Each structure stands twice: as C-alpha cells, then as structure tokens.
Amino acid sequence: MITRIFIDNYRCFTNFEFEPKRLNFLMGANGSGKSSFFDLTEALARLVVRGADVSEVFPTSSLTRWDSRNTQRVELEADVQGNRYRYVLVVQHDREHERAVILSEEVTRAGKTLFAFDSGTVRLHNNSGTKGAEFHIRGDKSFIAQIEDRPVTKDLLVWRGFIEKIWTVRLNTRSMSGVSRDEEATLARSGSNFASWYRHLTQERADRLQSIWSALEVVVPGFRSLKLVSAGGKGRVRELVAKMTACNAEYDIDFDELSDGQRTLIVLYTLLEGVSPGEGALLLDEPEIHVGISEIQPWLVELDSRFESDGQLFLASQNPEVVDYMAASDPFLFERPDGGPARVRPAIFDHESGLSAASQLARGLADGR
Amino acid sequence: MGADRRQLRGIVLAEDRRTERFIRHLLDVCGFDKRKFRFHTAPGQGSGEAWVRVQYPGEVKLLRAKVHQRLCLVAICDGDALGVEARKAQLDEALRQADLQTRAATERIATPVPTWAIENWLLDLLGEPNINEAKKPSTEAGPTWKQLFERAYGADEKGALTEAANRWDTANPRLPSLENGRVEFERIDQ
Numbered sequence: 001m002i003t004r005i006f007i008d009n010y011r012c013f014t015n016f017e018f019e020p021k022r023l024n025f026l027m028g029a030n031g032s033g034k035s036s037f038f039d040l041t042e043a044l045a046r047l048v049v050r051g052a053d054v055s056e057v058f059p060t061s062s063l064t065r066w067d068s069r070n071t072q073r074v075e076l077e078a079d080v081q082g083n084r085y086r087y088v089l090v091v092q093h094d095r096e097h098e099r100a101v102i103l104s105e106e107v108t109r110a111g112k113t114l115f116a117f118d119s120g121t122v123r124l125h126n127n128s129g130t131k132g133a134e135f136h137i138r139g140d141k142s143f144i145a146q147i148e149d150r151p152v153t154k155d156l157l158v159w160r161g162f163i164e165k166i167w168t169v170r171l172n173t174r175s176m177s178g179v180s181r182d183e184e185a186t187l188a189r190s191g192s193n194f195a196s197w198y199r200h201l202t203q204e205r206a207d208r209l210q211s212i213w214s215a216l217e218v219v220v221p222g223f224r225s226l227k228l229v230s231a232g233g234k235g236r237v238r239e240l241v242a243k244m245t246a247c248n249a250e251y252d253i254d255f256d257e258l259s260d261g262q263r264t265l266i267v268l269y270t271l272l273e274g275v276s277p278g279e280g281a282l283l284l285d286e287p288e289i290h291v292g293i294s295e296i297q298p299w300l301v302e303l304d305s306r307f308e309s310d311g312q313l314f315l316a317s318q319n320p321e322v323v324d325y326m327a328a329s330d331p332f333l334f335e336r337p338d339g340g341p342a343r344v345r346p347a348i349f350d351h352e353s354g355l356s357a358a359s360q361l362a363r364g365l366a367d368g369r
Numbered sequence: 370m371g372a373d374r375r376q377l378r379g380i381v382l383a384e385d386r387r388t389e390r391f392i393r394h395l396l397d398v399c400g401f402d403k404r405k406f407r408f409h410t411a412p413g414q415g416s417g418e419a420w421v422r423v424q425y426p427g428e429v430k431l432l433r434a435k436v437h438q439r440l441c442l443v444a445i446c447d448g449d450a451l452g453v454e455a456r457k458a459q460l461d462e463a464l465r466q467a468d469l470q471t472r473a474a475t476e477r478i479a480t481p482v483p484t485w486a487i488e489n490w491l492l493d494l495l496g497e498p499n500i501n502e503a504k505k506p507s508t509e510a511g512p513t514w515k516q517l518f519e520r521a522y523g524a525d526e527k528g529a530l531t532e533a534a535n536r537w538d539t540a541n542p543r544l545p546s547l548e549n550g551r552v553e554f555e556r557i558d559q
Binding site for chain 1: 385386389390393403404407408409410411412413414415416417419420423424427524525526527528530
C-alpha cells in the first residue's frame with residue numbers, strides 16, 4: 001500500500017506531499033491536480049516497469065511552469081509484503097534541448113539500499129543491503145526495468161512487482177477497439193486495448209468469466225456473454241463480440257458497435273473481476289463517464305466490495321452520484337489556492353446541514369473551515 | 370417469501386462504511402436483492418449518527434409518499450452512550466420536528482441501534498467472549514471495541530463481515546441492542 005508520495009517541480013506540484021489511506025476518494029476543482037497525480041503514477045510505472053525513456057514520461061514540459069529549477073523529485077513510500085519500501089527519483093532537465101536524464105534513483109527496504117543510481121553509476125545491492133556490482137550507464141532509462149530475476153535481486157523485484165500492480169485507468173470509449181492482435185496483461189489507461197486484455201483474461205483467469213457475464217447480464221439488458229472470434233485469414237487477430245438476446249432471439253454484435261455506455265459497463269465490470277486488489281493500487285479517473293445514473297452506485301458498491309479487505313483504491317470524480325457514495329470512504333480535497341501549487345487535505349463534511357456531500361462540495365463547504 | 374424479498378426496494382441510511390457493508394452482507398444473506406437498495410452513508414469522518422438523524426425524516430416522507438410501491442427504509446446508527454431507546458427517541462423526535470408522525474408498527478422502517486457501535490455487534494456475532502455495550506472493553510485505558518475488532522479481523526474484514534451476517538439468525542446474541550436489532554430488521558419484510 002502506498003503510504004506517502006512526495007512530488008516536486010512536476011506540473012502543478014511543488015513540495016506536494018500526500019499520505020493516502022486505503023480507499024481514497026479524490027475531489028477538487030478543475031485543474032486542481034487530480035489528473036496530474038494520476039499521470040505521475042502512470043509515468044512511474046512506465047519508467048520503472050516498462051523501461052520507457054525518461055524524456056518520454058517526464059518531458060521537459062512537465063516541469064512546473066513557474067519554477068525555474070531544472071530538477072524534478074519524486075518520492076514514493078509503500079508497505080509491501082510487510083516491509084517499508086522507499087523510492088526516490090530525481091530527474092534533471094535540459095530545457096534548451098528538451099531532454100531529461102535520471103540524475104539519481106534509489107530503492108530502499110527497511111532503510112537498507114537495494115538499488116542506487118547516481119550521476120551515471122549503478123550500484124546494485126543484494127537483499128541484505130550489502131554492495132554488489134557497480135557499473136556505468138546512461139541515465140535515459142531506469143535500470144530497474146532491466147533487473148533480472150535472481151535470488152540476490154528478489155527484494156528489489158518485489159518492489160518492481162508492486163509498481164507493476166499500480167494501474168491507472170481513465171477510460172476513453174472512442175479509443176477502445178474490439179480488435180485484438182495479441183494478449184496483453186495490462187489494461188491501457190484509456191481502455192484502448194480492452195479486447196487484448198480480455199483475451200489475456202480468457203487464458204489466465206478463465207474461472208472469472210462467468211462472474212463477469214453474470215454481472216453484465218443484470219446491468220446491460222440483453223447481454224449474455226463475450227467471445228473472441230477469428231478475424232479471418234489474419235493469423236492471431238481476433239475480434240471481440242458480444243452475444244445478446246432480444247425478442248427470444250440470440251444475435252452477435254461487435255464490441256465496437258455497442259454504445260459508449262454499454263462498452264464502459266463491460267470494461268468496468270470486467271475490471272472488478274480482472275484486477276486482484278492484492279498489494280497493488282487501482283487509480284480510476286472519472287470511471288463513470290457514459291454510465292447511466294442508476295447504474296453508478298451499484299457499480300461503486302461492487303467496487304467497494306472488491307476492495308473491502310485489501311488493495312488500495314484512488315478514485316477521482318466530480319459526478320454527484322459518485323461524490324455522494326465515495327465521500328463515505330476517505331475523501332481528500334485537492335486544491336490550488338490562487339492558482340499556485342497543488343495541495344491535498346482530508347475533506348470534512350457537515351453531518352447536520354441536511355446537504356448531501358455533493359451539494360456541500362458544490363457550495364465549497366467541504367473544507368471543514 | 371424469497372421471491373418477495375428479491376422485489377423489495379429500499380434505502381439504507383448508515384453512519385459509516387463498515388455499518389453499510391455489514392447491512393449489505395445481511396441483505397445478501399437474507400435473500401434481498403442488494404441492487405434494489407440505495408446506500409446513503411455519512412460522508413467523511415465525524416459523528417455519522419447526526420447524519421442519519423438529519424436524513425431520516427426526508428426518507429420517511431418519501432417512503433410514505435410512495436405507499437403503493439414496495440419500499441423500505443433502514444436507518445442504522447450507533448447507540449454510543451445513549452443506548453437503544455434514547456437513540457430511537459431521537460429519531461422519533463426528528464420526525465416530529467419535521468411535522469411527520471412517528472413510525473407505525475406496520476411501516477417497513479427499521480431503526481437498528483448497534484450499541485456501543487457496530488463493532489460490538491460484529492464481535493458478538495463472531496462469538497468473541499466478554500462483549501458488552503459499554504464504551505471500553507474493560508478498563509478506561511483499554512482499547513475501544515472498534516480497535517479490538519480491527520486487531521482481530523482487520524486482515525480479512527470482508528470475511529468477518531460475511532461470517533457475522535451468516536450468523537445473524539443463528540448466533541445467540543448477548544447484547545440487548547443486537548436482539549432488538551433483529552426485531553427491527555424484520556420490520557422491512559412485513
């Protein structure tokens with residue numbers, strides 16, 4: 001579970017510190033930093049797990065506009081498998097050439113260094129913290145993404161595995177495709193690869209498919225199941241098709257032909273079954289877009305049920321229906337006084353006014369002042 | 370009975386998320402369709418009891434306006450230091466203040482009052498010994514019931530709530546508020 005995040009000189013974050021709880025509901029005005037927070041978590045996953053170029057995930061345009069410093073700093077602390085991990089990343093920017101390099105990067109576990117990169121030199125440590133190999137690399141990528149699975153790197157890979165389980169999702173139905181060229185183990189932030197992720201689930205979590213279909217039968221009238229069919233003469237290419245019924249007749253319809261709301265519901269309910277809360281974190285940015293108002297709370301109830309015992313959730317939304325339900329979790333208010341640096345603090349609601357949480361938020365009363 | 374329960378629609382006013390979750394498990398166990406219930410739980414931290422009390426008259430009024438529909442209301446809030454009867458009297462008073470009649474025995478309105486809090490009910494249902502309705506388990510300096518519950522069941526709270534709901538009808542409650550809560554819960558199904 002993520003216990004602390006510190007962000008400096010990234011977008012609207014200057015010396016920003018956030019100590020999240022387990023089920024976090026993020027509220028705040030437009031431009032208050034909620035989506036930038038999600039961008040940062042996704043950037044870390046791409047850097048540390050997928051080996052993306054640091055200039056790509058921390059572009060120079062991500063430097064705080066009113067700050068003249070050229071370095072960005074991110075600190076992430078988490079309890080993973082009963083141990084306190086700490087990750088510190090410092091990115092150096094060359095504004096003129098719009099390039100970034102990693103100045104330093106460190107992972108510690110219970111205070112002992114597992115990995116350190118500083119000014120071009122990687123120092124590997126074994127699980128107990130004693131120094132191992134030392135060598136030079138360029139700082140354009142995180143070497144953590146390249147660490148091989150060996151007994152001496154076990155604890156470091158636990159950390160990388162944790163970052164891999166941090167999923168950031170902001171669905172964009174227009175970008176979703178019902179065509180899958182291969183299996184993909186992770187749902188893309190926009191949901192664009194849903195067909196490929198679903199294809200992965202059919203192989204890895206086939207036992208959950210019936211649960212997904214049963215839930216969808218209730219929320220999508222006429223829905224029966226999903227299937228992947230050959231696209232015909234194109235090798236491994238498959239098309240995602242929904243089996244539906246109407247007027248006592250069964251018919252198939254391409255995933256792409258379903259409405260925005262139907263596709264969103266299919267992805268959201270699949271997400272409930274396809275994600276194991278475990279020790280990762282799910283970050284959802286306005287998941288309810290396109291979902292009919294009567295279907296929002298039932299899905300949120302299922303989401304809460306999924307995370308009832310374990311896992312960590314961050315959900316951001318301005319939708320009154322979502323606010324009213326999720327404000328009973330741990331609500332946090334993002335704000336940028338006078339348009340300056342983003343801040344976050346627990347939202348406080350009045351219980352005696354008779355106003356709903358959304359009404360209090362709309363009136364600017366959820367600040368406890 | 371089972372089919373009827375699946376058709377019942379309702380509102381649940383709860384003072385915190387744990388209480389809401391327990392009611393959700395209870396609805397499942399008792400054969401109600403959870404999707405036909407809407408959950409209005411006190412936002413943020415602080416006294417959720419006030420939230421339930423303030424929301425209660427509006428929901429009662431709505432329920433009475435839709436008398437031809439099969440609707441029910443569960444308003445559940447902790448007894449804290451007041452206890453069951455005094456808390457129920459507060460809810461009655463909230464209705465009077467809103468120019469509404471207090472609830473009739475025939476209305477599908479349940480007002481269970483876990484005392485001291487929902488954790489006392491959960492611990493009792495789960496068979497923990499020495500549970501009572503006092504504020505602290507033993508001495509004044511001891512842990513709260515909430516802390517006691519979280520220490521014992523925090524690692525698998527969902528499992529604990531499910532098990533407690535499963536024992537709703539079978540466990541032999543030692544807490545007067547729990548015994549009263551069972552009677553209250555039956556009101557939504559009449």
